[in-house]
Amino acid sequence: MKKHRNLSTSTSLSIAEMAKKAAASQAVADHLRPEHRWVGIGSGSTVVYVVQEIAKWDKTITDKMSFVSTGDQSRLLIEESGLRLGALSQMPKNTNLDVSFDGADEVDPDLNLIKGGGACLLQEKVVAVASQKFICVADYRKTSEGLCTKWTQGIPVEVLPCAATRVLDELKRLGSIDPSIRQGGSQKAGPVVTDNSMWIIDAPFAPLQPHSKRSSASPSSTGAWSAETLAERLIAIPGVMETGLFTGMVTKDSTKGSQKPVAVYLGLEDGGIKVLS
Numbered sequence: 001m002k003k004h005r006n007l008s009t010s011t012s013l014s015i016a017e018m019a020k021k022a023a024a025s026q027a028v029a030d031h032l033r034p035e036h037r038w039v040g041i042g043s044g045s046t047v048v049y050v051v052q053e054i055a056k057w058d059k060t061i062t063d064k065m066s067f068v069s070t071g072d073q074s075r076l077l078i079e080e081s082g083l084r085l086g087a088l089s090q091m092p093k094n095t096n097l098d099v100s101f102d103g104a105d106e107v108d109p110d111l112n113l114i115k116g117g118g119a120c121l122l123q124e125k126v127v128a129v130a131s132q133k134f135i136c137v138a139d140y141r142k143t144s145e146g147l148c149t150k151w152t153q154g155i156p157v158e159v160l161p162c163a164a165t166r167v168l169d170e171l172k173r174l175g176s177i178d179p180s181i182r183q184g185g186s187q188k189a190g191p192v193v194t195d196n197s198m199w200i201i202d203a204p205f206a207p208l209q210p211h212s213k214r215s216s217a218s219p220s221s222t223g224a225w226s227a228e229t230l231a232e233r234l235i236a237i238p239g240v241m242e243t244g245l246f247t248g249m250v251t252k253d254s255t256k257g258s259q260k261p262v263a264v265y266l267g268l269e270d271g272g273i274k275v276l277s
């Protein structure tokens, strides 16, 4: 069950919802083009506003587009909005999605992300790297100087269920503070099962250093991992299917996909929008 630890009042939530909506509207206006044919749709509450924006477009335009989901929530959202569901497997060989839109749980100044608060990180990463342009849409609560500062419940790590206990041990060896298998809570007895029939481990780490600020990749000398190095170490653990760290360098004019967005649209508390790129 996803929780935003730092915000709980209804006032702040409604401001946050307005911020998400405004950011989604601007992101779609700036990055979706009538000539686009393949569009990736991420998961989470912010992406709902993205899809609502797209659904406002003239149907003669959107009927020529196919929308690729990143999980069950996203697939239902696409279908219920009357948009055409597509799949990566239907795309012409050696082509990329024109653009994809997705949310984030935390964003650092280098546009590294934590994702997977809603347990949807694996398909999200596949779609992000299959996109010419990955656009992230979020709100003012999500930015920090180093990942794991705001999103303190842990980096989501999708694991093969039979490997979960071994992965927990490895995570502790890497410095994770009390990592745990995410539980379904009152909605489901036992672990959360992802859209890919895997489990999620939430692995809390001390705040990470963004690339631009780091003096060394090693936590022994700086006291903190860099996002890139930790991402490499986590994915190397046998049994880890994918991690919620979206890192890696991005060349802005490249047509190659990246785990990192080319732009993050942040809805602000005052109704404004800030674009990080």
Ligand SMILES: O=C[C@H](O)[C@H](O)[C@H](O)COP(=O)(O)O
Binding pocket: 042, 043, 044, 045, 046, 047, 102, 103, 104, 105, 115, 116, 117, 118, 119, 120, 121, 124
């Ligand atoms: O697993 C969920 C996804 O990674 C979401 O994109 C992420 O948690 C952000 O969700 P929201 O827009 O609800 O904050």
